Each structure stands twice: as C-alpha cells, then as structure tokens.
Amino acid sequence: xxxxxxxxxxxxxxxxxxxxxxxxxxxxxxxxxxxxxxxxxxxxxxxxxxxxxxxxxxxxxxxxxxxxxxxxxxxxxxxxxxxxxxxxxxxxxxxxxxxxxxxxxxxxxxxxxxxxxxxxxxxxxxxxxxxxxxxxxxxxxxxxxxxxxxxxxxxxxxxxxxxxxxxxxxxxxxxxxxxxxxxxxxxxxxxxxxxxxxxxxxxxxxxxxxxxxxxxxxxxxxxxxxxxxxxxxxxxxxxxxxxxxxxxxxxxxxxxxxxxxxxxxxxxxxxxx
Amino acid sequence: xxxxxxxxxxxxxxxxxxxxxxxxxxxxxxxxxxxxxxxxxxxxxxxxxxxxxxxxxxxxxxxxxxxxxxxxxxxxxxxxxxxxxxxxxxxxxxxxxxxxxxxxxxxxxxxxxxxxxxxxxxxxxxxxxxxxxxxxxxxxxxxxxxxxxxxxxxxxxxxxxxxxxxxxxxxxxxxxxxxxxxxxxxxxxxxxxxxxxxxxxxxx
Numbered sequence: 001x002x003x004x005x006x007x008x009x010x011x012x013x014x015x016x017x018x019x020x021x022x023x024x025x026x027x028x029x030x031x032x033x034x035x036x037x038x039x040x041x042x043x044x045x046x047x048x049x050x051x052x053x054x055x056x057x058x059x060x061x062x063x064x065x066x067x068x069x070x071x072x073x074x075x076x077x078x079x080x081x082x083x084x085x086x087x088x089x090x091x092x093x094x095x096x097x098x099x100x101x102x103x104x105x106x107x108x109x110x111x112x113x114x115x116x117x118x119x120x121x122x123x124x125x126x127x128x129x130x131x132x133x134x135x136x137x138x139x140x141x142x143x144x145x146x147x148x149x150x151x152x153x154x155x156x157x158x159x160x161x162x163x164x165x166x167x168x169x170x171x172x173x174x175x176x177x178x179x180x181x182x183x184x185x186x187x188x189x190x191x192x193x194x195x196x197x198x199x200x201x202x203x204x205x206x207x208x209x210x211x212x213x214x215x216x217x218x219x220x221x222x223x224x225x226x227x228x229x230x231x232x233x234x235x236x237x238x239x240x241x242x243x244x245x246x247x248x249x250x251x252x253x254x255x256x257x258x259x260x261x262x263x264x265x266x267x268x269x270x271x272x273x
Numbered sequence: 274x275x276x277x278x279x280x281x282x283x284x285x286x287x288x289x290x291x292x293x294x295x296x297x298x299x300x301x302x303x304x305x306x307x308x309x310x311x312x313x314x315x316x317x318x319x320x321x322x323x324x325x326x327x328x329x330x331x332x333x334x335x336x337x338x339x340x341x342x343x344x345x346x347x348x349x350x351x352x353x354x355x356x357x358x359x360x361x362x363x364x365x366x367x368x369x370x371x372x373x374x375x376x377x378x379x380x381x382x383x384x385x386x387x388x389x390x391x392x393x394x395x396x397x398x399x400x401x402x403x404x405x406x407x408x409x410x411x412x413x414x415x416x417x418x419x420x421x422x423x424x425x426x427x428x429x430x431x432x433x434x435x436x437x438x439x440x441x442x443x444x445x446x447x448x449x450x451x452x453x454x455x456x457x458x459x460x461x462x463x464x465x466x467x468x469x470x471x472x473x474x475x476x477x
Contacts, residue, residue, distance in 0.1 A: 018374035029276040032328075032377060035397035058403065063416060066403045088399035092369050131373065241425045243437035248444070249473035251456070257466045258320045261354075 033061040034086050038206020039071060040168030041082035042196045043137045044180065045161045046189035049146045049217035050139035053193035054082045055168065055201050056226070057208035064208070068226070072214045076101050076112040078221060079140030080214045081121075084166035085133040085153060093134045097121055114140040114147035118157055126155025135165045141216045168200025168207040175199045190215065194228055201230065276377045279304060281452025282314060282327035283414035285422060285443055286383040286393045288407060289435035292463040293391035295323050295383040296443045298414070299471075300455040301330055310455040310476070318344050319354040320467070322384035323460060324364070327412035328398065329377035336378050339367060357384030357392040361402060368400030375399055379411040389464040414453045417446035436461050436470070444474050 025031065041054045058066035073081050073094035079101070083090025097120045101112045118138055125132055136151040150163045162180050164172040175196040184192065190213055200207040211228040214221065283298040301312035315325040316337045324340065326333035343363060347355050355363070361382050368376060375398045383393045395409035396402050403409065407426050410418035421442040430438060440459055447454040457472035 012370075013372055014370045015374050017371055017376065021374050024276060029274060029279065032275055032277050032398055034399050035401045035403070058401075060397065063419065065397075066405070069403065086399065087401035088365075088369055088372070088397065091365075091401055092372075237424070240427055241438070241441075243434065243441055245433050245437065247437055248440040251471040251473050253471075254469040255466055256469075258462075258464070 034088065035060045035065055038168075038204070039084040039166035040164070040172050040197055040200025040204060040207040041071060041084050041137045041166050042164045042169075042172045042176070042193055042200075043082065043139045043148045043150075043162065044176065044184070044189060044193060045139075045146050045148050046184040046186060048186060049141045049215065050148055051186075051189040051193045052080055052082050052137060052139045052214040052216070053197045054212045055197055055207040056210045056212060057201075057206070058087055059206055067209050070212065070225070072212050072223065074098060075117050075138070076105070076140065078142060078216060078219075079112055079114055079117050079138070080216060080221070080223070081117070081139075082137040082165070084135045089132045089134040090136065093121065093124060093132060094136070096124070111142060112140075113142040113144065114138065114149065118149050118151065121151050122155045122157050125151065125153060130154040137163055137165050139214075139216060141218055146216070164196065164200075166200070166207065168197075168204035171199040171203040172196035186215065186217075190224075190227075198228070198230060274304065277328050277379075278413055278452055280328070280330040281450070282330075282333075282412035283418060283443060283447045283450065283453035284314060284325040284327045284379075284381045284411040285418050285439060285446075286325065286381050286395075286409050287422070287426060287430075287435060287439045287442075288391045288393055288405075289430040289432060291385075291389045291391065292432045292435060292461065293383045293385065293393060294432075294435050294439045294459060294461045295325055295381065295393075296439050296457055296459040297325050297327075298412075298443070298447050298453040298455065298474075299458055300453055302452060305451070307455065313458075315458060315460055316341075318360060318384075319348075321462065322355065322357055322360055322382075323462070324360075325381040325383075325411070326378045327381070328379050332376040332378045336364075336367070336376055336380070340364065343367075357382060357386050357394075360384065361392075361394045361396075361404075365396055365400035365402050368396060368398065372399055381409055381411045383462075385462060385464060412453060414446045414450035417449045418442065421446045432461055432463050432468075436468070440470075440472055444472060448475060 054071035058069040139148045197211045213224040213227040286295040297314040301309040408422040461468040
C-alpha cells in the first residue's frame with residue numbers, strides 16, 4: 001500500500017529524482033553548474049595554537065556569485081573548519097558534524113577533540129566515495145594540544161604543521177614553504193596566513209575578495225572576519241543612478257495591507273491564589 | 274542546452290530601508306517557443322515572507338507545494354509564522370536532501386524578520402545559501418542582472434525609489450536575455466502593506 005502524503009523524511013539523501021534526471025541528461029540537457037568555492041584555504045600551527053585562513057569568493061561557473069562568503073565554518077567552540085569544493089557539500093557536512101559534536105559534548109560532558117571531528121568527517125566522506133565533494137582544512141585546540149588536519153573528498157586525511165587546499169593551494173603553499181618555521185608567534189602566524197591567502201587571491205582566478213582569519217588557542221578563539229580587505233570597490237560613480245518616481249510603466253497595481261498579528265492571552269492566572 | 278534554459282526565468286530581490294522588493298519576469302517557454310506570458314514565479318509563504326523560484330518550471334511548482342506544506346505544518350505546531358532565516362534553512366535542507374538527483378530550481382527568498390529587518394538570500398540548486406545585504410539574482414538573465422544591480426543599487430532606499438530601481442534593473446537585464454521577459458512582476462513589502470505591480474516591458 002503506497003503512502004498518500006509525503007511525511008517529512010528522517011534525514012539522509014533521497015534519490016527519487018535520479019531516474020527522471022538521467023532521462024533528461026539522455027535527452028541532451030546538461031546538468032547545471034553547482035556553486036563552488038574555487039578557493040584558497042590554509043592553516044598553520046604556531047607556538048600557542050592554530051591559525052586558519054580563507055578567501056571569500058564563491059563562484060558559479062565563471063561568474064562570482066558571492067563576493068564575501070564565509071568559508072571558515074564553526075564546528076565547536078575550540079574547533080573550526082575551512083571548506084573548499086561544492087559549496088552545498090562543505091556547508092552541509094560541516095553543519096552535520098558540528099551538530100554531532102554538540103550531541104557528543106552533551107553525552108560526555110567534555111570539550112570536543114579535533115580527532116573526533118576528523119573521524120566523523122572522514123567516515124561520512126568515505127562512505128559517499130568522493131561524490132560529496134568537500135575538501136576541508138580542520139584545525140583546533142583541545143586537551144591534547146593544537147591540531148591541524150586536511151580532509152580530502154574521498155575520505156583520506158593528513159596531519160600537518162601547515163596545510164593549504166583549494167584551487168589557490170599552490171600559490172599559498174609557495175608562501176608557506178618559503179616562510180614557515182616552527183615556533184611562530186601569534187602575530188607572525190597571522191601575518192603569514194594573510195600573506196598566503198593574498199597569494200591565492202591575486203594569482204588564482206577562483207579565489208578573490210577578502211581575507212578571513214581564525215586564531216584558536218587554549219581556551220580562546222578569535223574569528224577575524226574580513227581581517228584584510230585588499231580589493232575595495234573603487235569604481236563607484238559619485239552620482240549613482242536616480243530614477244524619477246513614475247519612470248517605470250506600470251500596467252496594474254494591487255495594494256494589500258498587512259494585518260498585524262495580535263497574540264491573544266487568556267485572562268489572568270486563575271490558579272494562582 | 275542546459276536544463277536551466279528549458280523554461281527561462283529572471284528573478285531579483287533587493288533590500289531597502291525596512292522594506293524589500295522581489296521581482297520576476299513573466300515568460301514561460303519551452304526552449305525557444307513562448308507558451309505563457311503571465312507565469313507566476315514569486316509565491317507567498319506568509320504575509321512577510323516570499324519565495325521566487327527560477328529554473329525548471331515544474332520543479333519550481335513542486336518545490337513551492339512542498340514548502341507550503343511544510344510551512345503549514347510548522348504553523349500548526351508552533352502557532353506562529355516561520356522566520357525568514359529558519360525558512361531559508363528549510364529550503365536549503367530540502368534541496369540538499371536531493372543532492373544526487375536535484376531539483377533544477379534556484380530559489381530567491383525575501384522576507385521581513387524581527388524588528389522589520391529585511392532578509393534576502395539565494396541558493397544554488399543544491400541548497401548552498403548565499404546571504405546578501407544588498408541584492409540577489411537568479412535565472413537565465415542572472416549575468417545581466419548582476420551587472421545592472423551592481424551599478425543601480427544604493428543602500429537604504431525608500432520603498433518608492435526601491436521599486437523604480439528594481440524595475441529598471443529587471444527590465445534592462447531581461448532585454449538582453451532571449452529566454453526571459455514579456456513584462457515584469459514586482460512585489461514591494463513594507464511593514465504595513467504589500468504592493469504588487471505588473472510592469473510593461475518589451476514583448477519579444
């Protein structure tokens with residue numbers, strides 16, 4: 001007996017449109033380009049913790065869809081994750097693991113560990129065999145110290161003192177390979193990360209706009225959104241466009257007023273005597 | 274031809290001072306043949322929240338029906354309307370659920386949140402949210418719309434000026450796109466009223 005109405009599903013992916021989409025592809029229609037974050041994301045370990053950095057451009061094919069998107073995602077108060085690849089995948093996978101970490105914190109009563117986030121991410125990505133296209137740089141500071149990992153779409157991970165991912169990773173890695181050393185101070189770490197991201201912004205076409213930085217140390221996390229703005233908009237016309245009222249030809253108008261919704265509270269607390 | 278170019282569409286939403294406007298074209302086509310010139314792409318979810326759906330028209334209508342269903346259930350359970358941010362998360366989740374066999378539609382969500390703060394956002398067909406403070410665009414005319422909005426937009430516009438700006442941006446962009454046009458439909462929402470206007474455009 002088939003179900004008449006579609007109840008909200010219990011979660012996970014639903015494949016019901018796949019047969020129809022395959023039929024459309026066979027009939028010559030092309031799949032649309034998904035929004036990607038053609039990106040530069042980096043992370044490095046310094047003497048007191050971890051610094052993560054990312055650019056802020058989101059692309060849809062060759063067009064810039066978002067000039068100031070956020071690529072450093074919250075996982076736990078002491079763990080953040082930068083994402084590259086298909087934007088929907090990075091957002092969904094980091095949100096999902098962030099919720100799982102919160103439930104785990106409630107169950108254990110302890111601060112989350114970076115390796116927990118790492119294992120949750122890699123097992124999810126491996127089970128989808130690379131079809132969930134998310135390449136991540138995961139960094140945090142827990143009871144065992146500072147950690148930095150990279151996670152690839154197929155589920156493999158690396159543990160590194162400095163890492164770069166995304167289309168601008170080669171530009172950023174060249175900066176790290178020449179200037180990284182162990183025992184950097186906080187200021188030096190932030191400067192180096194900003195320089196690496198700028199190398200990606202200026203040399204890679206898939207990365208651009210601003211630099212976001214996140215510094216995670218013992219007991220304290222600082223999310224420096226738009227730490228550097230090296231691409232200000234300089235071509236703003238001083239006059240701008242001014243349209244005279246009534247310039248646009250209107251065929252018909254319909255105006256409805258919005259009724260304010262009033263909350264009816266039942267009179268008094270009858271039981272309270 | 275891409276699946277998104279099968280029906281053709283143009284959608285734009287802009288933020289003003291305590292108000293927002295959402296506009297669409299009115300053409301429905303089957304590849305290069307026009308089938309309707311009064312097609313509705315912007316739908317009401319509740320008094321202060323609207324969603325525009327571009328892309329494949331059948332998927333847009335199905336998405337709208339699913340969303341209205343979910344919102345009505347929410348209203349019954351919570352006894353209030355959904356906030357725009359919550360609704361955006363709902364749309365994103367519904368789209369991502371179909372990650373490997375997606376709906377071919379790109380939503381544009383516009384609503385008035387708490388304190389009459391306007392909220393706009395757009396997503397790709399997989400549900401990757403893009404929150405913007407100024408304007409969002411979607412559809413086959415999106416590239417022209419990006420250019421037109423980028424130059425015509427000013428922050429903190431009053432409702433009348435916002436209406437003129439969004440209309441001019443929409444009409445000039447659809448003139449450069451074969452698959453969208455045949456008039457325009459603009460919805461302007463302020464905390465006290467909703468104005469729906471049909472625009473006169475080129476019918477080619």
